[in-house]
Amino acid sequence: MATKANPTAIEFIAETGAEVLTESETLNFYAHDVYQRGADLLAVVRPKDKDELSAAIAATTAQNIPVIPRGGGMSYTGGYTTDKAGSVLFDLAAMDRILEINETDMTVTVEAGCTWAKLYETLAPKGLRTPFWGTLSGLKASIGGGMSQNCLFWGSGRYGTAAQSCIAMEVVLADGTVLKTGANFTRPYGPDLTGLFLADTGALGMKATITLRMIPEAEAHGYASFTFEKHEDILAAMGAIERSGVSTECFGFDPSLNAIRMQRDSLGSDAKALGQMMKKQGSVWGALKEGAKVVAAGRDFMDEAKFSLHVLTEARIQAAADDDLERARKIALDNGATETENTIPKIIRANPFGPLNSMLGPQGERWAPVHGLLPHSRAIACYDAILALFEQHREEMDQHGIFTGILVSAVSGSGAIIEPCLYWPDASNPVHEATIESAHFAKLPTLDRNSAAWELTQKLKQALVDLFHDQGAAHLQIGRTYRYRDSLDPAADSLLQDLKKTVDPKGLMNPGSLGL
The missing domain is CATH 3.30.43.10 (Uridine Diphospho-n-acetylenolpyruvylglucosamine Reductase, domain 2)
Known part of the structure; x- marks a missing residue:
């Protein structure tokens, strides 16, 4: 025009x-x-x-x-x-304002560009937070993005994914219409119109404002870490802990990811973050002791040759948090675990929205996670299939310097996330340089573009996507990567396409995303 x-x-x-x-x-x-x-x-x-x-x-x-x-x-x-x-x-x-904090109705309304870190830091002095309260990338990741892509981590062990904490939204459709989904204090009211636009990857509309539930922030916390010899045992323990409802976060790393973390993390920043958390809880002496423990433990507290599981609990009083932790401990030990120093969960909780330096590997390698969400009953079989896939391509992966690590995490009411991560030697891109701390980025080796490694990574990533589809996995952050529509039965797919045509008749809203 x-x-x-x-x-x-x-x-x-x-x-x-x-x-x-x-x-x-x-x-x-x-x-x-x-x-x-x-x-x-x-x-x-x-x-x-x-x-x-x-x-x-x-x-x-x-x-x-x-x-x-x-x-x-x-x-x-x-x-x-x-x-x-x-x-x-x-x-x-730029749309990052917190529009309303309603302490009577226990809701908070934000603009879509507000980050999880900003919301958490604003609510903390009031002793409040949202049930799901952010991703590990929450320093940059926005709440609107979290609603569009769905996401997990902080609170997921008890409260599920980001979408489950949402009550209502204002969504802008392709013609500029502002659509308000439901009441601002309850969900659903009639058919769940809010749910239609959650996890849609922005294919149906752009989020403008989001209203979330609030809960009182926990006053007491518990932390524990365990090592396992076999993936079958860590997955079994994680499933049992999730079913028991005792943890707010429960996640783990395979031996390769343990080794990567130990290479990458900084003892000085770990101790500082932990000290800051203890001071906030009113214990200067505790801050000194915990900071000293981190330095004393060094990088030897975790056996890098084993799987590690990390459990966080929270409650109104310490006795309740400790009781939940003891229940989780018993489950882990019954599944063959050995308890180890709980440094990792303490450090992560002390600095929940830390710098995003893990966007590249410890030697500047590129990083790409691929995940699947599965019921606990199918998690071990899927993990076995992933290991078999990597073994099938081991020789060419070694030839091109490609290595892997696997993260697992519990999601309340949904099962287990299994997230194999691919690392390969290749040049970084502008998003890495803009996101990683400049001092950290400057220390990383500068890698040249590696077309052969990139092509193999693309091949492996697609193989993992297809593997997860064959295993019946669901996905968060579907984007243009996962085979969402292939997983729908014909009637559901037809309904989805009709909905897309209604809200976006010319197909101009993020075309290609969600497979539409």
Whole structure:
């Protein structure tokens, strides 16, 4: 669409008042996610509020230009990297206000660009938080992105994924319509309209505001770590702990990922973070003791040749947190565990939204996780299949310097996440440089582009995606990577396509995402 007042598409969008970026370096940066680069963008739009977002989307799609939502930029599944050149990407980071904290109704409403870290830090002085309260990437990851992609970690062992803490949203549709999903104090009210737009990867609409439940922050905590000889045992223990309902977080690493963590982490920052947490809890002496323990333990407290499991509990009083921890301890020991120093869960809880330096491997290697969510009854068989896949490709992986590590985590009411991570020698991209701490990035080796390793990584990643599909896994952060529609029965797929046509008849809202 062009008029005398709007001779170009970009000027027409800019008339809405939203900031429009068109510099080539900026567009190149926004074309990347953590994993790869998408097609060239026409422009990047940075709206400041819901009204600018609505107007700018309408102005863009009126010209038949696709629109792509971007939250904190932490996607590695093609959540916002499109194959349609000439799209307009909407960076929602400027929409980061906390709009209302309602302590009577125990709800909080935020703009979509608000990060998990900002929300947590704002609620903490009030002794409040959301049930699910963020990802490990929460320093950058946004709440709108968390609702679109669904995500897990903080609180997932008891409260499930991000979507389960959401009550209502305001979503901007492809024509600029602002749709409010349900009541702001309960979900659902009638059919769950909020649920339609949760975990949609931005394929149905862009989140503008999100209302979440709040709960009192825990006053007491427990921490324990265990090692296991076999993956069958750690998965069995993790499943039993999740079913018992005693943990708020329960996660583990295979021996390779243990070794990677030990190479990468900093003792000084570990001790400092732990000391800060203890001081917040009112114990200066405790801060000194815990910080000294970290330094004294060094990197020898964890047997890197074994699987490790880490359990966190919380409650209103310490006796309750300790009782939950004791129940988790018994389960772990009954499944063949040996208890070890609980440094890792303490450090992570002390600094829940730490710097995102693990985006590259300890020697600057590229990193790509691929995950599946499975019921506990199928977790061991899936893990076996992953090991068999890696063994099948061992020789060529070794040839190209590709190595792996596997993370596992419990998700309340859903089962187990199994997340094999691929590491390969290759050049970093602009998202890595912009996200990793500059001092840490400067210490990493600068690797050259490695086309052969990249091609094999692509092959392995697709093989893992297909493996998880064959195992019947579900996924978070579906993006353009996982085979979501292949998992639907025909009637469900038809309903999904009808819904897409209703809210986005021209197919301009993040086309390709969710397989639509």
